[in-house]
Amino acid sequence: MKNFFIILIMKILNLCLKICGKHGGNFLGKIAYSWNPNIFKYFKVHCPVIAVTATNGKTMTNNAIGYVFKSAGKKVVSNIEGNNMETGILSTILKNCSLTGKIKADYLVFEVDEGYVPVVFKDFPLSTLVILDFFRDQLDRNGEVETLILKINEFLKTYNGNLILNTDDPNVARLGKANPDNKNIYYFSVEKYDFASLEQKEAGEGKFCPFCNTRLEYEYYQYSHIGKFRCPNCDYGNNEIYKLATNVNLKERSFKVDDITYKIRFNSIYNIYNLVAVIACVSLYNIDTNVIKSALSNFVLNNGRLEEVSINGVPTIINLAKNPTGSNVSLRILNEDDDEKELLFVLNDNLADGLDVSWIWDINFDNLNNVTKIVTSGTRAYDIAIRIKTSGFDASKIEPYLDLHEAVESLYKTNTKKYVIANYTALQPTRKELKL
Amino acid sequence: MKELKILYLYPDILELYGDFGNIQVLKYRLEKRGINVEITPYSIGDNPPNFNDYDLVFAGGGADQEQGILAKDLIKYKDNIKEAVNNGVFFLLICGAYQLFGKYYKDVEGNIIPGLDIFPYYTEAINDRKKRCIGNIVIDVNLDGKETKVIGFGNHGGQTYDVNTPFGKVLYGNGNKFRDEMEGFFLKNVIATYLHGPLLSKNPELTDFIIKHCLDRKYNENIILEPLDDVFENLCRKQLLDRFLSKEKKP
Incomplete structure (x- = not known):
């Protein structure tokens, strides 16, 4: 009953915000969460829930996944404005649910702050989790990257849903081993591109094998510590790849996956990784490749991201x-x-x-x-x-x-x-x- | 042509918080004056260096987990390092490296990671996240009789005790411990500090002090360094000193 009234009040507040022409950000979620931190349990979800997390590329990937589903005629509820902590996600849900907590959508797609994956999905279903990369980021606020990864690893130990991982980031690929019983692990990768290098050109993480502390060996670096790596001691890094981008051409803005050429609106290696993750994700939901192709050829972000x-x-x-x-x-x-x-x-x-x-x-x-x-x-x-x-x-x-x-x-x-x-x-x- | 030899310890491991910038600043200020600089990186698996062969040894801060891995490696050189310190080789040690040169580091779980035990201080981590020393720092430093203010940024959980010869007096921010009055450790040829920023980027006077010290020792003279164009550095210092020191003493 309590949750019913929380949602009712939030709906009224949301209406007031709308009348004032305000978006509200994570405002509704903040109040609702402070009234009941267990409110996530209350919602009734009957559709796939997809989450994207990473240090970089969350907004782009999240929005592209939503965009592809929408292009396929599906109803998508998503936090496209980038409010990605528990309160922001809660705000998105509150705006899109009935008073009894039913969320009417074909897909829920959320970008989630790296630190908040275990918080949000403690009491909320999760069907597919996409993890792109982990880099050093605002160390004075977030602490070291390793702490963050260990938290997500802990969460994944009991997670059995789809897990889409960047196999070229040693800090991400390691999470595929968090739960040995989970058979739904899908790795994505991008073939060596023209500006890849033998030496690491930019600061990066993950120099040592997370399983045996041996120094990792790289065949090449795409950018930062993203590249083809392997542990010479325990062979970590040798994963079966589900979706691989080949024929990357940044000038033409195109690449291939499964022999289908994708024309895109972006021209950086980093975006290719994000978009392969998108393809890996939506293909699990049997979206027609022609729909994906045409959606990705139109997808842009107009918010200062490239x-x-x-x-x-x-x-x-x-x-x-x-x-x-x-x-x-x-x-x-x-x-x-x-x-x-x-x-x-x-x-x-x-x-x-x-x-x-x-x-x-x-x-x-x-x-x-x-x-x-x-x-x-x-x-x-x-x-x-x-x-x-x-x-x-x-x-x-x-x-x-x-x-x-x-x-x-x-x-x-x-x-x-x-x-x-x-x-x-x-x-x-x-x-x-x-x-x- | 004059030349300085720098030994850069664990550049691939102690590489958080942009400490690498210190090496870049040193190189920049040396080369602008026509002084050659040879930077030798050393990391796990490389041929053992002789610390006495260098004019300056530099090491920065790193991630906790990786720091544990290298502590075991560094301790192999304990005697050689001690000898080099006594010979007057200059040591610039930031954050994690500062801690490693002390007696020990006690982590949050109470495990003791032995240090090189070259200097008499020791460090203990605190569990209280609120007491982690994070923020901008300004300290008053005396460089061979010349007072100067050094600006940097601290980010450490470890509290360092038993420092009898600190690097500077805290004017703004934290010191060796949460809200400590004193920051870092200073001997004639050793500066160990928690200041990132990187330290040397906003403190050209300190950088030149280190350069002069190394050159004077190596060439046995009292060199006068050619002044450089420090317009950006001076603007930066003025802006930040105004901003930090006009506030209350503690942030």
């Missing part, structure tokens, strides 16, 4: 980068583009960003390809300027501005192509300054 826009006629590519790997992926795209360009890097150190900005030293700024000027801004504009200068980029071509407006003004003095990288709290103010 957003491509034209500003006063100047081509501009904007990407959110809240950790070293996110930034390194952005710089990979920049370096794989031979055109002349200018870079704006906006770095804040607000609470939601993590107060510690030392992660910028894990970004690889070496040998930037045809970059003629770099403007820096944000509350840590000088820190990032020092970082870039130390990597060898000519200091006289770096302009730091604490004021974002001045930074953008200086950036658009020329018509050269622009790349914009902004961290978490810097992204929306930057987009606003760019009049997006």
